[in-house]
Amino acid sequence: MPVTLTSPHTTGAQTVGRVMAWVLAALIPGAVVLIASFSWGYGINLVLAIATALLAEALMLKLRGRPVGFFLKDLSAVVTAALLALALPPLAPWWLTVLGVLVAIVFTKHLFGGLGHNPFNPAMVAYALLLVSFPMLMTTRWANPDLSLSIVETLGIIFSGVQPIDGVTGATPLDVYKTDVDRLVAAEILQSPVFGNFVAKGWDIANLAFLFGGVFLLYKRIITWHIPVSLLAGLGLMALLFSWDADLRTPLSLHLLGGATMLAAFFIATDPVSAATSNKGKLVYGFGIGVLIYLIRTWGNYPDAVAFAVLLMNFTAPFIDHYTRPRVYGQSKAVKGFKHDG
Amino acid sequence: MSDSSLPSRTESAEISRNGLWNNNAALVQLLGLCPLLAVSGTVVNALGLGLATLVVLIGSNTAVSLIRNYVPDTVRLPTFVMIIASFVTCAELLMQAFTYELYQILGIFIPLIVTNCAILGRADSFARKHPVLPAMLDGLMMGLGFLLVLVVLGALREMIGQGTLFTNMNLIFGPAASHWELTLFADYPDFLFAVLPPGAFVGLGLLIALKNWIDLGIKRRQERLKEKPVAGSRRVRVTGTIS
Numbered sequence: 001m002p003v004t005l006t007s008p009h010t011t012g013a014q015t016v017g018r019v020m021a022w023v024l025a026a027l028i029p030g031a032v033v034l035i036a037s038f039s040w041g042y043g044i045n046l047v048l049a050i051a052t053a054l055l056a057e058a059l060m061l062k063l064r065g066r067p068v069g070f071f072l073k074d075l076s077a078v079v080t081a082a083l084l085a086l087a088l089p090p091l092a093p094w095w096l097t098v099l100g101v102l103v104a105i106v107f108t109k110h111l112f113g114g115l116g117h118n119p120f121n122p123a124m125v126a127y128a129l130l131l132v133s134f135p136m137l138m139t140t141r142w143a144n145p146d147l148s149l150s151i152v153e154t155l156g157i158i159f160s161g162v163q164p165i166d167g168v169t170g171a172t173p174l175d176v177y178k179t180d181v182d183r184l185v186a187a188e189i190l191q192s193p194v195f196g197n198f199v200a201k202g203w204d205i206a207n208l209a210f211l212f213g214g215v216f217l218l219y220k221r222i223i224t225w226h227i228p229v230s231l232l233a234g235l236g237l238m239a240l241l242f243s244w245d246a247d248l249r250t251p252l253s254l255h256l257l258g259g260a261t262m263l264a265a266f267f268i269a270t271d272p273v274s275a276a277t278s279n280k281g282k283l284v285y286g287f288g289i290g291v292l293i294y295l296i297r298t299w300g301n302y303p304d305a306v307a308f309a310v311l312l313m314n315f316t317a318p319f320i321d322h323y324t325r326p327r328v329y330g331q332s333k334a335v336k337g338f339k340h341d342g
Numbered sequence: 343m344s345d346s347s348l349p350s351r352t353e354s355a356e357i358s359r360n361g362l363w364n365n366n367a368a369l370v371q372l373l374g375l376c377p378l379l380a381v382s383g384t385v386v387n388a389l390g391l392g393l394a395t396l397v398v399l400i401g402s403n404t405a406v407s408l409i410r411n412y413v414p415d416t417v418r419l420p421t422f423v424m425i426i427a428s429f430v431t432c433a434e435l436l437m438q439a440f441t442y443e444l445y446q447i448l449g450i451f452i453p454l455i456v457t458n459c460a461i462l463g464r465a466d467s468f469a470r471k472h473p474v475l476p477a478m479l480d481g482l483m484m485g486l487g488f489l490l491v492l493v494v495l496g497a498l499r500e501m502i503g504q505g506t507l508f509t510n511m512n513l514i515f516g517p518a519a520s521h522w523e524l525t526l527f528a529d530y531p532d533f534l535f536a537v538l539p540p541g542a543f544v545g546l547g548l549l550i551a552l553k554n555w556i557d558l559g560i561k562r563r564q565e566r567l568k569e570k571p572v573a574g575s576r577r578v579r580v581t582g583t584i585s
Contacts, residue, residue: 129535132534132535132538133533133534133536134531
């Protein structure tokens, strides 16, 4: 007699491990471009961060009495580490990366209950903590795309605390534009070599590569279009409203291709655990991140704003979800807000 | 019980255990968190505020216990606050006189001891129901428990934040203490997170977790001891032979 199983008869191919593997695959083009244009620092950071993440994850799982191998195989710790490594300045000392990964895995993920229970994006909590704690290292250790460092020189700067010589490191294009726009006009600011021929040397191609990876994730249906599109729309709308004069504020092109925008839109904001879940909620969530990125980049004290914008919207995600619940099958209207309680 | 009678041994032990551990103001009652989090950046700040709180707590507990039979229940809280405020003013003036620099560093947090709910809490829940000596002991032990947590948190934040320990101890102990400073790590890059308020929240959270973990360990050990069958106990055997 054949065994009759209950429905569903077909299971999805989307296990956590497979989703994470696709996300990692989609990060590859961006990572390659970053390494090619900015030094081996990104590659070294990736290896260091992933190794630390796996160790920390295994240790925490063991302490919490969870199956170690099962959860290590889902690759979520690797994705967190990879996102953080790609967001950190490539020529920062090694302990910065290690500390960031430990904060992400131990404090933000496991102390809140492990995979699927963290209210905040672990990589962004780590980034924000490092930015608040070590503002100098986090803003001045970006690699100069015009000077190529050998892998040995890069290792020296990262591991043995060799002070990089002048010109090897610097600020990001977003930072430079924001600082200079107070006293110069756009044409003069763009003379600076960090901007190159297109939008922002190295950064523009990296952003396009992350965009490509993101579109691949959309095609594979790992993420939906709602968060990336609404995030870019929010940022774009704010830039159109306030940045129409490039002599006054950072222009839209630099906002889209000059910082971590594409990485944020497709890889960071779309974290299924800490984002809003309903489709309408995702639109609100993404739009909020986009608007906040513009606000913090323009009127805040830090050069880039992705981490703070994502964390602030992480706070609101449960609230957004509460008010954007979809209609339940069999009900004529969607239940919204707190009405159902009373 | 008359006011001059000493608390019994078990009663004193109970009061001490409650104040220092079981009902610790900072770790269990989570009272007085505002000063705890705000001034625990270094050991010297923590010790200064902890001592001031300790003095106020002993004084207010004693005074509240002395007047406990004369204050009607309806006006007890304003009365307690006035008493606490008087002691805080004394502590503030003393600090201004003898540890002026520390007085300036701690600033608003010295007058704010008045609003430390741990102190009002002890006055209302213990001192107004007990004779003077137990109330005094309770103030001492609660204050010490608070002080200990404050100092441990201060040490933790100073070590992680600046890589030093016992900086500026001369602010309390005079010039002889100025070389007490220990530099734990040379060339330490200041870890601002530990120095800033969020570091205090995380540090206190870790301390609470540590306390709960220790309590859990003690409980488990006691349960294990209890379950051990008593040797030579008699039981009814219905079959077989005794081996």
